[in-house]
Amino acid sequence: MSELVGNVLVGQSGGPTSVINASVAGIVAEALNHECIEEIYGTLNGVLGLLQEDLVDLASESQQQIRALRHTPGAALGTCRYKLKKQADFDRVLEVFKAHNIRYFFYIGGNDSADTVRIVSEQAHSSGYPIRCLHIPKTIDNDLVGNDHTPGFPSAARFVVQAFIGANLDNASLPGIYVGVVMGRHAGFLTAASALARKFPGDGPHLIYLPERTFDPERFVAQVKDAQDRHGRCVVAVSEGVHDADGAPILAKLAPGAERDPHGNVQLSGTGALADLLCALIRDRLGIKRIRGDTFGYLQRSFAGCVSDVDQREAREVGEAAFQFARTHERDGSVRIKRVGDYAVDYELGPLEAVAAKTRVMEDGLISPAGTDVTEAFDAYLRPLLGSDLPQAHRLRAKPVPKRLRAG
Amino acid sequence: MSELVGNVLVGQSGGPTSVINASVAGIVAEALNHECIEEIYGTLNGVLGLLQEDLVDLASESQQQIRALRHTPGAALGTCRYKLKKQADFDRVLEVFKAHNIRYFFYIGGNDSADTVRIVSEQAHSSGYPIRCLHIPKTIDNDLVGNDHTPGFPSAARFVVQAFIGANLDNASLPGIYVGVVMGRHAGFLTAASALARKFPGDGPHLIYLPERTFDPERFVAQVKDAQDRHGRCVVAVSEGVHDADGAPILAKLAPGAERDPHGNVQLSGTGALADLLCALIRDRLGIKRIRGDTFGYLQRSFAGCVSDVDQREAREVGEAAFQFARTHERDGSVRIKRVGDYAVDYELGPLEAVAAKTRVMEDGLISPAGTDVTEAFDAYLRPLLGSDLPQAHRLRAKPVPKRLRAG
Numbered sequence: 001m002s003e004l005v006g007n008v009l010v011g012q013s014g015g016p017t018s019v020i021n022a023s024v025a026g027i028v029a030e031a032l033n034h035e036c037i038e039e040i041y042g043t044l045n046g047v048l049g050l051l052q053e054d055l056v057d058l059a060s061e062s063q064q065q066i067r068a069l070r071h072t073p074g075a076a077l078g079t080c081r082y083k084l085k086k087q088a089d090f091d092r093v094l095e096v097f098k099a100h101n102i103r104y105f106f107y108i109g110g111n112d113s114a115d116t117v118r119i120v121s122e123q124a125h126s127s128g129y130p131i132r133c134l135h136i137p138k139t140i141d142n143d144l145v146g147n148d149h150t151p152g153f154p155s156a157a158r159f160v161v162q163a164f165i166g167a168n169l170d171n172a173s174l175p176g177i178y179v180g181v182v183m184g185r186h187a188g189f190l191t192a193a194s195a196l197a198r199k200f201p202g203d204g205p206h207l208i209y210l211p212e213r214t215f216d217p218e219r220f221v222a223q224v225k226d227a228q229d230r231h232g233r234c235v236v237a238v239s240e241g242v243h244d245a246d247g248a249p250i251l252a253k254l255a256p257g258a259e260r261d262p263h264g265n266v267q268l269s270g271t272g273a274l275a276d277l278l279c280a281l282i283r284d285r286l287g288i289k290r291i292r293g294d295t296f297g298y299l300q301r302s303f304a305g306c307v308s309d310v311d312q313r314e315a316r317e318v319g320e321a322a323f324q325f326a327r328t329h330e331r332d333g334s335v336r337i338k339r340v341g342d343y344a345v346d347y348e349l350g351p352l353e354a355v356a357a358k359t360r361v362m363e364d365g366l367i368s369p370a371g372t373d374v375t376e377a378f379d380a381y382l383r384p385l386l387g388s389d390l391p392q393a394h395r396l397r398a399k400p401v402p403k404r405l406r407a408g
Numbered sequence: 409m410s411e412l413v414g415n416v417l418v419g420q421s422g423g424p425t426s427v428i429n430a431s432v433a434g435i436v437a438e439a440l441n442h443e444c445i446e447e448i449y450g451t452l453n454g455v456l457g458l459l460q461e462d463l464v465d466l467a468s469e470s471q472q473q474i475r476a477l478r479h480t481p482g483a484a485l486g487t488c489r490y491k492l493k494k495q496a497d498f499d500r501v502l503e504v505f506k507a508h509n510i511r512y513f514f515y516i517g518g519n520d521s522a523d524t525v526r527i528v529s530e531q532a533h534s535s536g537y538p539i540r541c542l543h544i545p546k547t548i549d550n551d552l553v554g555n556d557h558t559p560g561f562p563s564a565a566r567f568v569v570q571a572f573i574g575a576n577l578d579n580a581s582l583p584g585i586y587v588g589v590v591m592g593r594h595a596g597f598l599t600a601a602s603a604l605a606r607k608f609p610g611d612g613p614h615l616i617y618l619p620e621r622t623f624d625p626e627r628f629v630a631q632v633k634d635a636q637d638r639h640g641r642c643v644v645a646v647s648e649g650v651h652d653a654d655g656a657p658i659l660a661k662l663a664p665g666a667e668r669d670p671h672g673n674v675q676l677s678g679t680g681a682l683a684d685l686l687c688a689l690i691r692d693r694l695g696i697k698r699i700r701g702d703t704f705g706y707l708q709r710s711f712a713g714c715v716s717d718v719d720q721r722e723a724r725e726v727g728e729a730a731f732q733f734a735r736t737h738e739r740d741g742s743v744r745i746k747r748v749g750d751y752a753v754d755y756e757l758g759p760l761e762a763v764a765a766k767t768r769v770m771e772d773g774l775i776s777p778a779g780t781d782v783t784e785a786f787d788a789y790l791r792p793l794l795g796s797d798l799p800q801a802h803r804l805r806a807k808p809v810p811k812r813l814r815a816g
Contacts, residue, residue: 016581018574041809055809068802074577076804081582099812166426166710169482173424174489178706270700271687272680279679295680297702298586302574305714305799391713394476396484401449401463404507 003327004130006103007039010058012075012138013046013109013116017152018307019315020138021069021076023108026319027136028058028066031104034327041100045078046107047116051092055100070316073302079109084116090123097124097131104132104326106319110139110150114334115356121332132326135334135352136318140301143187145358146350148339151318152301154311154385156183157193159300160237161386164197165393167294168204168235175233176290177224177282178204181275183300185241185268187361188212190300194237195374196382199393204235211241212362213371215250220278221285223372228288238278240268240295250274254281270297308387314345321347343384411735412538414511415447418466420483420546421454421517421524425560426715427723428546429477429484431516434727435544436466436474439512442735449508453486454515455524458501463508478724481710487517492524498531505532505539512540512734514727518547518558522742523764529740540734543742543760544726548709551595553766554758556747559726560709562719562793564591565601567708568645569794572605573801575702576612576643583641584698585632585690586612589683591708593649593676595769596620598708602645603782604790607801612643619649620770621779623658628686629693631780636696646686648676648703658682662689677705716795722753729755751792 008031012020024042031037040059043049056077058066069076084090097105107117114135121133137144140156160182171178182191188210195208206227209215227234242250252266254277268274275293283291314337322335325347333349334356340346366378416439418432432450439445448467451457464485466474477484492498505513515525522543529541545552548564568590579586590599596618603616614635617623635642650658660674662685676682683701690699722745730743733755741757742764748754774786 012581016578039809042804042806044806052815053811053813056804056806057809058804060807061804065802065805068800069804071799072577072802073574074801075581076802078583079581095813100809162712162714163707165712166481167706169480169712170424170706170710173420173483173487175486270702271684272701272703273684276679276681292677292706293679294705294707295703296707298575298578298700299571299702299704299707302578304570304573304577304801306570391479392476393482393712394473394480394484396450396464396466396469396477397473398450398452398464399468401447401465401508403461405461405503407460 003036004103004132005036006101007041008037008104008106009041009043009055009102010077010106011043011046011049011108012077012079013107013113014079014081014138015140015301016073016075016079017138017140017301018073018155019151019312020108021072022312022315023136023138023151023319024076025066025070026316027106027323030320030323032059036327042077046080046082047084047093048080048082050096051089053096070312073304083112084119090119093120094124094127094129097129102131106134106136106322108136108138111144111355111357111359114352118352118356121352133332134322134326135355136322137335137337140190141184141187142189143360144355145360146354147336148345149337149385151311151315153189154308154387155306156190156300157382158308158386158390159303159306160190160193160296161197162306162391163296164194164205164235164237165391168197169393171204171233171235174290176292177228177234177236177288179236179238179275179278179293181238181240181293181295183269183296184211184239186211186359188239189362191237191239192362192366192374192378193382196379196386200395202231205237206231206234207236207372208374209236209238209242209372210362210367211239211243212367214245215242217250217281221281224282225286238274240274251277271295308385310385310387318347325349411444412511412540413444414509415449416445416512416514417449417451417463417510418485418514419451419454419457419516420485420487421515421521422487422489422546423548423709424481424483424487425546425548425709426481426563427559427720428516429480430720430723431544431546431559431727432484433474433478434724435514435731438728438731440467444735450485454488454490455492455501456488456490458504459497461504478720481712491520492527498527501528502532502535502537505537510539514542514544514730516544516546518549519552519763519765519767522760526760526764529760541740542730542734543763544730545743545745548598549592549595550597551768552763553768554762555744556753557745557793559719559723561597562716562795563714564598564708565790566716566794566798567711567714568598568601568704569605570714570799571704572602572613572643572645573799576605577801579612579641579643582698584700585636585642585644585696587644587646587683587686587701589646589648589701589703591677591704592619592647594619594767596647597770599645599647600770600774600782600786601790604787604794608803610639613645614639614642615644615780616782617644617646617650617780618770618775619647619651620775622653623650625658625689629689632690633694646682648682659685679703716793718793718795726755733757
């Protein structure tokens with residue numbers, strides 16, 4: 001098959017991240033270099049824009065604008081969670097591809113988006129329409145199979161680290177219990193990142209609860225009490241996805257009336273309920289007065305000005321690599337990130353089936369035997385991803401002044 | 409009265425901020441320059457350390473360590489919310505002052521802390537003990553009377569701005585309703601800061617609810633619907649302190665079982681309840697599907713790596729100024745920040761009574777007539793405080809590609 005000549009279409013899908021625009025910028029910058037590309041289009045709101053023929057002209061944007069996007073969180077093209085299911089949808093997508101001579105389709109997203117690319121690829125090829133369809137990884141959950149890590153995760157992890165550096169210092173200033181709830185329904189990578197906020201002995205988080213391990217409210221209360229006894233305070237990181245032995249979310253267990261989506265999944269993000277329920281549990285059971293809970297919510301994936309430079313560079317490179325693979329490899333696939341040094345990465349083109357609709361969770365070697373902390377392997381895994389100039393906490397050595405009075 | 413010769417004692421009080429340590433650093437650095445100062449002590453956990461004679465030696469810390477503190481959020485000396493009330497407390501404080509030859513007492517905090525300084529000052533002088541007692545302003549709420557603004561507020565405001573820049577982009581990517589709850593029981597400055605996140609027409613926050621105005625749930629629902637109709641989405645900033653016409657917190661009204669402190673005040677921070685209740689209200693009344701609420705919680709006062717350089721400099725300078733006032737003015741007082749240019753400040757020594765136990769709220773000229781936005785005067789007031797290198801959002805101009813098909 002000779003090189004495809006025609007137009008590029010780029011789409012963004014699923015939850016936005018701090019660097020998902022950098023991948024668009026990478027594709028556009030790279031595609032502009034090649035004679036085989038005539039136009040570079042974006043689809044608004046992912047496949048929804050494809051179905052509605054809502055396309056925009058990315059090549060007409062100034063290069064300056066495209067570069068500036070690399071530093072802007074959120075999905076500049078808009079995104080969606082729509083799944084292509086009906087034959088009418090498939091036909092419409094092909095119709096739009098043909099009408100606009102789309103020969104390169106790039107879709108940036110998580111495992112559901114990879115599945116969308118797989119379906120589009122199958123439909124196009126079975127109908128004999130020549131096109132390259134590539135999935136570009138993105139998710140703050142870091143739950144894509146076959147990737148060392150996924151763009152978006154390092155910046156979100158950096159947010160969690162910076163948040164817990166501060167939460168630990170705040171909690172040390174006014175001691176009590178602090179519960180910070182972190183995103184991640186199935187994979188605990190983002191919650192585990194909180195461990196890298198620690199610098200000095202005694203620093204929190206003192207307990208980390210991941211969805212990879214069963215959450216037992218009784219054991220949780222006992223462990224908080226133990227940490228409180230040892231440190232006079234306790235900082236806890238909890239994944240929104242913690243669940244009981246049967247896999248039922250703790251949120252649903254503690255609050256049977258919790259909101260559910262049409263698939264019956266309990267809504268975990270965009271609500272402070274889990275943090276509040278865990279705080280109430282500690283208050284009721286331990287009688288500790290100062291208990292505070294925060295839910296990091298959407299801040300962790302969108303906060304402007306908290307980006308890992310490593311993440312930003314890789315998000316752009318994964319877009320560039322996607323275009324190069326599309327031009328030089330005669331197959332569709334998903335770009336994946338492979339760690340090849342300490343610290344260096346390579347990009348590969350893997351099969352769509354390997355990543356589509358599958359979920360990676362934290363490997364056992366990354367979780368401490370007790371289940372409430374991470375291992376040194378996790379620390380070594382995450383540290384290079386956090387980027388440069390991570391804020392550093394300092395503290396007083398606090399040499400005591402000898403007392404001169406009897407106790408007051 | 410001649411210059412007092414003796415020791416300095418520094419304490420931190422109330423809620424920590426991102427720059428409260430910079431004020432300690434300012435006092436220590438300045439005090440080290442003067443022969444009249446023999447030792448520089450810190451009291452652990454504010455007046456609690458005074459009562460328990462828990463003092464630490466700040467002059468023995470390396471200058472490097474003191475400088476590094478300027479960039480570390482939280483209160484390095486620890487803090488407290490303890491109020492001196494009993495005569496036994498007053499006597500004990502004086503006893504500790506005398507035992508350690510404390511001749512300069514600096515207490516960094518809000519209006520309650522100013523009241524503590526006022527009491528200590530009165531007690532010391534009525535007993536004939538020569539000492540200078542100074543209050544140094546600090547609060548993210550920006551609610552100290554007589555100050556243009558207070559250290560800690562600009563950095564917290566910067567956090568709120570960066571959070572809403574991101575929240576607006578995230579919400580534009582996946583349209584729906586977003587409610588962000590911001591700290592501030594009585595003063596809406598921090599919530600109002602969200603307005604400065606806007607850059608392009610149509611950017612959120614589209615509605616801002618301040619404790620300076622009565623919150624009517626019915627009107628709230630109608631205003632959200634209106635914004636949704638106009639923008640296809642709606643980003644809302646709400647102060648945790650919003651209340652009804654009788655002054656009752658909305659949180660207490662919507663959730664009668666909300667946690668209360670020993671004084672009967674509803675606990676507003678460290679819980680996601682208000683955001684969840686407002687989201688439920690919108691869901692029930694408007695039937696909109698995608699509604700998310702975040703409570704910024706303790707992140708807004710402690711997040712490591714989100715500091716206004718203007719705030720950091722002023723927090724240090726207000727500490728330096730405090731020491732200079734204490735050495736050269738023969739009266740106790742509260743240091744206050746006065747704006748003298750665009751943008752420049754001076755520091756003055758005001759009376760303790762002017763700030764102690766009083767609360768400043770947003771002046772009417774800073775709030776839009778409709779009550780759900782700020783004025784240009786507020787924008788001009790806040791912008792120079794946010795510091796340099798504020799992250800900037802960019803967006804695609806998104807020139808549409810002409811459609812070639814009938815609607816799908």
